[in-house]
Amino acid sequence: MKQVWMIATGGPENLQLREEPDPQPQAKELRIRVRASGINFADILARKGLYPDAPKLPAVVGYEVSGIVDAVGPQVETAWIGKGVFALTRFRGYADTVVVPQIQTFEKPAALSFEQAAAIPVNYLTAWQLLVVMGALKPDETVLIHNAGSGVGLAAIDIARHVGATIYGTASSGKHTFLKQRGLHEAIDYAKFDWMREVVRLTQGRGVELITDPLGGSEWKKSYRALRHTGRLGMFGASSAAESRLPGPLKLLKVGLGMPWFNPVALMNKNRSVFGVNLGHLWHETPKIEAWMKALVDGVNVGWVRPHVDRTFPLAQAGEAHAYIEARRSTGKVVLIS
Numbered sequence: 001m002k003q004v005w006m007i008a009t010g011g012p013e014n015l016q017l018r019e020e021p022d023p024q025p026q027a028k029e030l031r032i033r034v035r036a037s038g039i040n041f042a043d044i045l046a047r048k049g050l051y052p053d054a055p056k057l058p059a060v061v062g063y064e065v066s067g068i069v070d071a072v073g074p075q076v077e078t079a080w081i082g083k084g085v086f087a088l089t090r091f092r093g094y095a096d097t098v099v100v101p102q103i104q105t106f107e108k109p110a111a112l113s114f115e116q117a118a119a120i121p122v123n124y125l126t127a128w129q130l131l132v133v134m135g136a137l138k139p140d141e142t143v144l145i146h147n148a149g150s151g152v153g154l155a156a157i158d159i160a161r162h163v164g165a166t167i168y169g170t171a172s173s174g175k176h177t178f179l180k181q182r183g184l185h186e187a188i189d190y191a192k193f194d195w196m197r198e199v200v201r202l203t204q205g206r207g208v209e210l211i212t213d214p215l216g217g218s219e220w221k222k223s224y225r226a227l228r229h230t231g232r233l234g235m236f237g238a239s240s241a242a243e244s245r246l247p248g249p250l251k252l253l254k255v256g257l258g259m260p261w262f263n264p265v266a267l268m269n270k271n272r273s274v275f276g277v278n279l280g281h282l283w284h285e286t287p288k289i290e291a292w293m294k295a296l297v298d299g300v301n302v303g304w305v306r307p308h309v310d311r312t313f314p315l316a317q318a319g320e321a322h323a324y325i326e327a328r329r330s331t332g333k334v335v336l337i338s
């Protein structure tokens with residue numbers, strides 16, 4: 001099989017294609033001949049040495065794939081063989097073959113291409129947890145989605161649109177027209193303008209009920225201030241670390257030092273709540289993941305879950321794919337194809 005190895009931290013040249021022996025599924029596992037592997041921003045942070053949950057390098061990263069099952073281990077029904085599936089992989093997804101636990105594998109809806117199916121697991125489960133499970137978004141509320149043009153951002157727009165909420169989002173200006181076509185009511189160019197001032201203007205000073213914030217550091221302080229009474233702040237990333245010009249781990253230090261400290265009395269008196277989301281720490285909660293995925297697959301069948309693949313790259317060009325995302329050129333998902 002072919003795998004893309006991340007050999008060391010640094011630039012995209014550290015992603016290298018290698019031939020390895022085919023893996024064999026063990027008990028409760030199945031083997032997928034991969035057609036598409038999703039790239040996540042976490043993979044880029046891992047390559048830059050900025051992702052605490054990354055595997056020790058050298059390693060094959062990759063959290064999600066789609067493809068066709070060609071072998072099963074003991075205690076897995078042989079009926080899986082030949083099925084089109086998509087799966088959460090705890091690493092090793094950048095490959096043309098993976099072995100995964102059956103409980104992390106889901107049948108691919110017929111309406112989706114393999115590329116679209118690879119865009120579902122991480123982006124949509126994260127957005128579902130943020131907006132529905134913990135954010136409890138209601139139709140008469142307003143949500144601000146930071147990084148609205150990212151994979152998670154587009155998934156969040158689909159879900160907020162389904163809920164019926166008013167949707168604001170921050171994104172680079174070149175993405176605004178497309179994001180509005182997808183359902184965003186107001187797009188804010190956070191590179192050129194102070195997004196907070198725009199939120200104050202748009203809400204006549206009231207603020208918004210829910211903010212999904214993967215920027216991290218001092219941005220979380222700002223997002224907290226932009227909440228309306230009864231507002232919730234969902235924190236789930238630190239993409240601002242990737243922008244820092246400081247060397248190596250100092251980038252994370254700056255983000256860490258900029259973080260807010262939340263005071264319970266202030267939370268009470270302001271009627272606000274804050275919560276964190278890390279899908280990578282939910283692997284043991286299989287029934288929850290299954291229930292959320294069922295809701296999302298129902299959404300695919302009804303039509304409100306619309307995974308958008310911006311661009312595909314062959315597996316051998318994983319480095320180019322990373323560079324494309326880092327240059328902020330992607331809108332929605334970038335996938336590797338085998």
Ligand SMILES: NC(=O)c1ccc[n+]([C@@H]2O[C@H](COP(=O)([O-])OP(=O)(O)OC[C@H]3O[C@@H](n4cnc5c(N)ncnc54)[C@H](OP(=O)(O)O)[C@@H]3O)[C@@H](O)[C@H]2O)c1
Pocket residue numbers: 039040041042122123126147148149150151152153170171172173175214215236237238239240241242243277278279280325326327328329330331332333334
């Ligand atoms: N906690 C969790 O469970 C979880 C799960 C998934 C993702 N996340 C987090 O959610 C965020 C989005 O993830 P994703 O995989 O959906 O992202 P992605 O699709 O790779 O999105 C990349 C986009 O993010 C924006 N961006 C923001 N800061 C950036 C930077 N420093 N360098 C390059 N691009 C930057 C850019 O768009 P604009 O310039 O238009 O904003 C870029 O096009 C990341 O912070 C990620 O770590 C967290």
